[in-house]
Amino acid sequence: MKKIFSSLFLIALALVLVACGDQGDRTQAKAKLVEWYELSPDAEFDTTKPVTINFWHRMGSASQIIVAEWIEKFKVLYPNITVNAVKAGDDYNQLAEKIGIAIPAGTMPDIAESYPDHIARYALGDAPLALNYFISHPTLGYSEEELADFLPSLWAEGASYDQAGTILSLPFTKSSEGFFYNKTYFDQHGYEVPTTWDQVFEIAEDIKKREPNAFPFGYDSEDNLFITASKQWGAPYTGYNEQTGKGEVLFNNDQSKEMVKYFKDKVDKGLMLTRTLNGEAYTSDIFKTGSRLYMYVGSTGGTRYAYNQELFDKDMRVGVAPLPSKDGKGAQVQQGPNINLFNSGDEQRMIAAWLFAKFMISAENTAQFAIPSGYAPIRYSAYETQIWKDYVDGIKDNPTTLAEAQNKLVKEAIDMFRNNGEIFFTQAVFSQSSKARTEVGALLVSIFAYNAPNEDALNAYINSEYQKKYNFVTN
Structure with a gap:
């Protein structure tokens, strides 16, 4: 699998490097979200002069x-x-x-944790540093072999901001969503791990017969549900206009409405709830009661929260799998923050920031950061480091403590992410994409909560809500 991914990745990489190499070419200038900072191939870092750089984040202790x-x-x-x-x-x-406020004042950091939608907003102020010439630099950059070491879908997200190959971010702590399930309950009742949504709700219906007060299935993020299900249903969500190269909001379409009606039917039958419908509490919180909810979709970055001491002491065990799909063909949105650099206008300072960014995403460091969190190491070589091997060797097949059970589940979640790279995708990123994401999540909640007297009323309400949200995002 790695060889196939690496080959595809190097083809894409070659196109970017060709663009990087022709420094005189400005035919694509209008398509670029920001201009590429032209770091000269002869540029060097001066190790004799002190340089201070700032890294802004939102990390816990x-x-x-x-x-x-x-x-x-x-x-x-x-x-x-x-x-x-x-x-x-x-x-x-x-x-x-805070970064958005700092940009006009010129006081933004040199490096920041970032989501693509946020970087697209920073680009309105021409603030992010385009990394193309840094990446391809003969001494400061990456070799083709080093670039092929990154999991391809994670690296590709950094170039999802326009159609010109502008690279504005590097993968940092990446995750996706996992399908978490009560493995003990599944084993007791002979359930196979579902691979399609129809299978999920067949199990949910069977649970509902036995547990009438249960909400058998939960989904934490309405935003992600809408985006991932749109991909699975073949429903346009966002994209780029081929003529203008600009991002477009596309979610107001019939395929999308059919997708939403599919899940609303399950909500109406009491088979499913979401975080907002659960009073803003994570569905994993209900899951940990040991009853009422037996499977949920949540971030792999929060894998440890699938367990608590009480459940472990009652011998409940948890499993994790890729998200179910509409027709067995997997597709799920990847998530987790990246890091981006800012154009300070001081080349030595920008090189210093680049060197620290490279250091943070080295194989050893990405493995170290992943182990306590559930975020996936972003490089193949990270899985060959001693720190990762020691972690894997310490995993117990039959955990006897809560910590051992959590470690086992984290490892399984990371393996799920690592071994299914072909199913992960990212969406077009542009100035309205963050707003679109927020509004489609609210759209789902609104429709799920609507008590329709009949089918015609439901369709009319869906059409009205879609148009309302679409107008709000695009105007």
């Missing part, structure tokens, strides 16, 4: 400890670089808002 260790190790390699790591927000939205 455990992750901050790891980053602090990285900064110390990086300081040994580059004594003249001082890295200030700053928690600039409690979540990604707060972080993005």
